[in-house]
Amino acid sequence: PPAILIGTPGxxxxxxxxxxxxxxxxxxxxxxxxxxxxxxxxxxxxxEIMEALPHVEQKILTSATQKTPIPPFIKLNxxxxxxxxxxxxxxxxxxxxxxxxxxxxxLIDLLGHIKNGCGIIFCNFKDSIQTVSEHLNDRDVDHGxxxxxxxxxxxxxxxxxxxxxxxxxxxxxxxAARGIDVPEMDFIIHYETPMKPDxxxxxxxxxxxxxxx
Numbered sequence: 001p002p003a004i005l006i007g008t009p010g011x012x013x014x015x016x017x018x019x020x021x022x023x024x025x026x027x028x029x030x031x032x033x034x035x036x037x038x039x040x041x042x043x044x045x046x047x048e049i050m051e052a053l054p055h056v057e058q059k060i061l062t063s064a065t066q067k068t069p070i071p072p073f074i075k076l077n078x079x080x081x082x083x084x085x086x087x088x089x090x091x092x093x094x095x096x097x098x099x100x101x102x103x104x105x106x107l108i109d110l111l112g113h114i115k116n117g118c119g120i121i122f123c124n125f126k127d128s129i130q131t132v133s134e135h136l137n138d139r140d141v142d143h144g145x146x147x148x149x150x151x152x153x154x155x156x157x158x159x160x161x162x163x164x165x166x167x168x169x170x171x172x173x174x175x176a177a178r179g180i181d182v183p184e185m186d187f188i189i190h191y192e193t194p195m196k197p198d199x200x201x202x203x204x205x206x207x208x209x210x211x212x213x
Contacts, residue, residue, distance in 0.1 A: 009042040016052040034061040035068040065198040092208035117186030124192040143169035177202035
């Protein structure tokens, strides 16, 4: 049967280098969040993947935003663009919370107001996550952490606990804004406003998904 391989461009390129599966049966390739992969430096690996899969007949590139041009090595032939925004209505409600004094104290008050449900608290830097994590630990608030400085096994463990409900809160950088497998959640908290408008869109996209509120 044709191979089905899911992973980051770096991981898939590594499998291709090692010839761990047969490629001639692969006819379709999906590059999810392709613009982010290019932005964070996977262009070399993506080009390597394209060259290693000469029998691909259909290429699908997905993203909620597109600020990065599609590079020539993708070799799209007569591409068609599908935009779902023209036929859907946002289920998202955005609320502003003004910190009265200490921002960490306001965060605790906000979590007390929300009480139930699962959500992600987004920060811009791992140092911010560590500060918030210490504050939550001091107040016995269970949570997980997810950012680029962790080992892959640590990130996977944090996602596993978040998915199975062991932790209802996940402290994360924009690494968790897209490309991770998590269930529908109840809220997103921007502890720090993202530095790029697109990341605000992707963060919010973790909740209020299609047919949900």
